[in-house]
Amino acid sequence: MNDEREYPDRTGGGNGRDSGDLLAGRRGGELAERSGDGDEAITTAYYEVADEEEVNLRDYIGVLLHRRWTVATALVVCVLATLIFSLVSTPMYEATALLQIQPGGPNILSFEDVQESMALSQAYNDFFQTQYDILSSRRLATRTIDKLGLDADPWLNGDLERSTFLGRTKAWIASLVASEDEDPELAALAKRQKLIDKFIDHVRVKPRRKSFLVEVSFRSPDPETSAEVANTMAREYVDLTLDQRIEAAAQGRDFIAKQLAVTKARLEESEEQLQEFARGRDLYALEQEEKVIHERLADLNNRLTEAQGERISLEAAYQQATGPDHSNLPAVVASPLIKSLKEELSKAEAEYAALSGRFTDAYPQVRTLKARIEQIRSSIAQEENEIISSIKADYEAAVAREEMLREQLEAQRKVVAAYEEKAIDFKIMKREVDTNRGIYENLLRRLKEVEVTEAIRASNITLVDSPEVPLEPASPNIPLNLALSSLLGLFAGVGLAFFQDYMDDSLKSPDDVERYLRLPTLGAVPVLKGAPEEERDKSEKRQRRERGKDDAPSADLEVVLRPTSSGAEAIRTLRASLFLAAPGGAPGRLLISSAKPGEGKTCIAINLGAALAQMGRRVVVVDCDLRRPRIHKAIGLSQSPGVTNYLTGNVALDEVIRDSGQAGLDIVTAGPIPPNPVDLLDSVGMGELIRDLEERYDHIVIDTPPALGFADVPVLSNRLGGACLLVTRAGDTSRRLARQACEYLIRMQSKLLGVVLNRVASRSTGYSYYGYYGYYGYYSHYGEYYKKRPEDETQPALENTA
Structure with a gap:
């Protein structure tokens, strides 16, 4: 093929971009690369992937399924550890006493008014909390230990623990660090305190909800000891509360008695002072005299008020009488x-x-009537004047009476004021006497009550149920412990699984490749197993040996030896992706590299070459990994002659081209490992070798060294042109390393088509990508069918089936 073949740019052309665009903030598109003569060639495609993708429940389930052995290990470890601990633990028996605690107690001083103002609920809560603290107090523990003589108990005093191997070891270590001049009394006191602490640690106080009942329990290895201690604790608690009450009553009685004597002396002294003051001021009948003068003052005040009301009424009548019209006065109108x-x-x-109409005024009878009328009118006027004089006289009398009463009231007030001033000291002294007498009487009454309380041994605490000897140990509760440990182990395993997944920096799925590398995944190849040993044709092996070839490992020829396997289908899918990834179909020159050694690039190169050959294409696989060549081992050929022999001019091209045994597929091995691989690969002879091979073959697949740490891949890419594939190993290649390899290749102007994810565990459950090639299992159902077919029918399928 012609090295100058052009491929149309799918994006309409584009220049090479900086490698920083690969990972940060670049937009979707394609990074166009150009060949050495300036024509547009193959482009480096990348995707725009969202920075934050939605994580659904399936992803979490996939993590758990993938890390199922971590979860299972944590679960098993927790359960086994708990089971072993439960089996070796000393059985502890718990006995419980039931007590009824009623609120109340001795009331030495009367604080009813204060208690009524408190919130009763808070008072009850404080009371019961105090009782719970007393039940777990060191004082009650000490009384119980002394009552039963538990100082000699081997479990409680630690003798039983010190008799074990672990206890003897602790004692020996303690003896090494202990000082020789340790005080025996301090050592005994420390031992006693440890005994009390251990006793309290095994006491459990549990109140029952919405009741006055409290459970008091004790645990020990001996069931009879547990019952005896719980019973003794309950009774000692009752006795302790009685002792506290009696002690409080005795203290109160003593205090009241002292205060009573002081108050009595103070009362006698105040009474004597009052008597002496009264004799000197003549105030023996103070209260009676004070009552009389105050009553007289009140009487005068009332009489003055009545006189003022009467005077006001008469004054109104008098004002009306002095007016011009007297006929309308109430007294005049009412006068008969x-x-x-x-x-x-x-x-x-x-x-x-009647007469004046008929007679004149000179008529005698008329004159008589007229004189009579004048006389009557004069009588009426005289009577009205007398009434007015009477009203005036009454008014003046009322005014005089009011003034007199006012003068008497003022005089009486002066008398009262003088008397009050005279008796004020007497009242102060008398009030002090009354106060002392009230205090004395109250203290005397309380003293009698306290004496009665001290004599009565009554308690507000009742032992409802006595503890019984337990028949079954309370701990260890193996079913409960196993259930809790299972839950704890499950949570721990899940947390550890997610932590491992978080710390796992490897590429595990095509989604990871597109998310972190911004490159397409052209293929995801599962673990290649190759053909079983018994299925290999012995005559074929013998023919290989006769031709100077060793027996080839089956995994490197998966497409040939197991054409129906999921691995072979994955290689053919990769082949199809190559035809779609580059313009104009699969590239004629294809470089296959990886980020680090051991990722399976050689296996991918050989199987991809075989897959292309099965389409009827002429394919040659060239081993340009001059540092660690492996193709000759995979195919079963000798390492020489190869590329280095040809580049040094020692052999011709036909001598380095070797038959692979697969129709359409030839191999060019690496040859002897040179001291200067980069110089050989960057030589003119390397370009001539590729051009000569391109004239003979449709596709040239070149196996190169790892991209990082070596300049071989950029040199080959610039010298030879063509496309490049990066092989990564699922679950092994770190994102950082793969990202560095991609950045390096793009920075060196390599035409990176995409990534091949190798050794994907297709049978593993877990991440969604593990089912990516699950459909390949469909083809395995036809394995028996292919085995039963005649050899002459299967051979074309191995060589030509697409």
Whole structure:
């Protein structure tokens, strides 16, 4: 083929881009590369992948399935450790006593008013919490230990533990670090404190909800000891509360007795001072005299108020009487004399009016009536004046009475003030006497109550259920421990699995390649197994040996030896991807490299060459890995003559081209390893070799050294042109290393088509990509069918089946 063959640019052309665009912030597109003569050739394609992709439940399940052995190991380790610990642990028996605790207790001083103002719920909570603390206190533990003599108990004092191997080892270590001049008393005190601490650690106080009941439990290796200790603790707790109550009552009695004597002396002294003050001021009947003068003051005040009201009423009547019209005065209107006079006047005026119409004023009877009318009117006026004089007299009398009462009230007030000033000291002294007498009486009453309380041995705590000897150990609870350890192991395994997955920096799926490398995955090849040993044709092996070839490992010829396997289908998928990845179909020159050794680039190169040959194409695989060549071992050929022999001019081209045994596929081995591989690969002879091979073959597949650390791949890419494939190993090649390799190849103007993910574990469950080639298993069902076919029918399929 012609080295100058052009491929149309799918994106309309483009220049090479900086390698930094590969990983950070670059947009989707294709990085166009050009051949040495300036014509557009193959482009380096990359994808735009979202920085943050949605993670669904399937991804998490895939992580757990992939790391299932980690989860299972953590689970098994936790369960086994718990089981062993439970089996070797000393059985502990728990006995429980049930107590009823009623709120209440001795009330030495009366604080009912204070208690009523408190929140009862808070008071109850504080009370019960105090009782729980007393049940687990060192004082109660000490009383119980002394009561039962538990200092000699071998489990509690540590003798049983020190008798074991571990205990003897601890004691020996302690003796090495202990000082020789240690005080025996301090050592005994420390031992005693450890005993009490161990006792308290095995005491459990559990209140029952919504009740006054409390469970007090004790655990020990001996069931009878557990029951005896729990019973003794309950009874000692009752006795302790009684002792505390009696002690509090005794202290209160002593305090009250002392205060009572002081208060009595103070009362007697205040009474004596009051008597002496009263004798000197003549205040023996102070209360009676004070009552009389205050009552007189109040009476005068009331009488003055009544006089003021009466005076105001009379003043209003007097003001009306001094007016021009007197006929409308209430007293005038109510006077019977004036009423009769007015009636008589009305009759006289009526007669006068009747006579005056017929007679003149000179008529005697008319003159008589007129004189009578004048007389009646004069009587009415005289009577009104008398009434007005009476009103005036009453008003003046009311004013005089009011003034007199006011003077008497003022005088009485002066008397009261003088008396109050005289008796104020007496009242102060009397109030002090009353106060001392009240305190004395209260203390005397409380003293009698405390004496009664001290005499009565009553408790607010009742032993409801006595502890029984336990028949079964309370711990270790093996089913519960195993359940909890299973849960803990499961959580630990899941956490460890996700941590391992987080720390795993390798490329595991095509999604990882596209996400982290921004390059397409052209193929995902599972682990190649090759043909079984018994299926190899012995005559074919003999023919290979006769031709100077060794027996070839089957995995490197998967496409030939197992054409129906999932590995062969993956290689053919890679072949199809190559026809779609480059313009104009599969490239004539194809360089295959990897980021590091051991990733399977040689295996991919050989199988890809065989797959292309099965399409009827003429293919040659050239081993340009002059540092660590392996193609001759994979095919079963001798290493020489090869590329280095041809480049040094020692042999002709026909001598280095070797038959692989597969129709359409030839091999050019590396030859002897030279001291200067880069110089040979960058020589003019290398270009001539590729051009000569291109005239004979449709495709040239070149196996190159790893990209990182060597200049071979960029030199070959620039010298020979063509496309490049990067082979990575699933679960082994780190993202960082693969990213560096891609950056290096693109920076060196290599035409990187994409990535081949090798050794994908297709049968493993886990990440979604493990099912990527699951459909290849479909072809394995026809394995028996191919085995039963005659050899002459299968041979064309091996050589020509696409």
